């Protein structure tokens with residue numbers, strides 16, 4: 704279990720994390736979602752002890768960053784996604800994977816298997832200086848997999864990847880979750896997170912403004928684009944309009960008979976609608992306008 708207790712971190716007067724309390728379990732994929740510059744990377748850097756909070760602490764399996772020995776111990780348990788700039792241009796991809804496997808004492812997960820799983824065999828023997836951005840990105844992800852640590856922190860892992868590689872890595876993330884890894888990932892690819900994240904934390908104003916259980920059966924909503932006709936039909940009902948002009952009316956708040964009446968009126972007025980659960984993109988629009 705990874706815990707953040709009363710964590711506050713400010714850069715001067717800019718309070719980026721304001722008394723944050725969080726608990727993470729093994730075997731869960733947690734998405735960190737917020738607009739640019741909100742504090743996703745800062746949160747990850749605090750967990751890694753690259754930044755020390757002014758208040759509060761991080762604890763993993765009962766150990767905090769207190770002594771150098773604690774730090775070494777925690778860094779064996781937690782691995783973060785390297786930055787592309789941290790790669791060594793004159794080393795091959797395979798060298799990088801072996802390096803991470805050695806540093807994190809991974810003896811269980813064979814590097815060659817990771818290369819096969821991530822379809823890197825045709826380039827992993829070449830020097831990194833010859834790689835495209837997407838190839839480097841896949842290598843950075845493969846390095847975390849090679850570390851095989853119980854906690855994996857992934858900041859924008861899908862950046863610059865084509866749809867096939869996004870799908871490949873998404874699939875691998877689910878395998879890692881099946882191996883009981885705790886995966887915390889900052890991502891702007893909301894529809895992708897929607898597919899597999901167990902939990903999504905929306906950050907804002909130094910706080911976690913929503914801790915969404917993405918696997919829970921959410922209430923369903925009647926959704927449509929706002930227009931004077933739609934607003935007229937729905938007047939008297941408790942709907943909300945998101946900043947992107949999407950109307951959401953929770954079905955739980957209307958009876959079957961009234962719903963039938965609304966749907967008939969929408970069809971008559973030629974207004975397109977759908978009945979769905981609220982998704983991460985809708986929530987993003989709701990929280991950040």
Ligand SMILES: Nc1ncnc2c1ncn2[C@@H]1O[C@H](COP(=O)(O)OP(=O)(O)OP(=O)(O)O)[C@@H](O)[C@H]1O
Nearest residue numbers: 714717719737738739740741742743744745746889
């Ligand atoms: N080393 C630093 N010194 C001063 N301010 C910083 C530093 N690092 C980050 N900040 C500030 O902290 C805030 C949060 O930045 P952070 O990088 O955590 O955001 P983010 O949510 O990860 O953004 P992005 O989506 O762009 O990656 C921003 O206001 C940023 O300017």
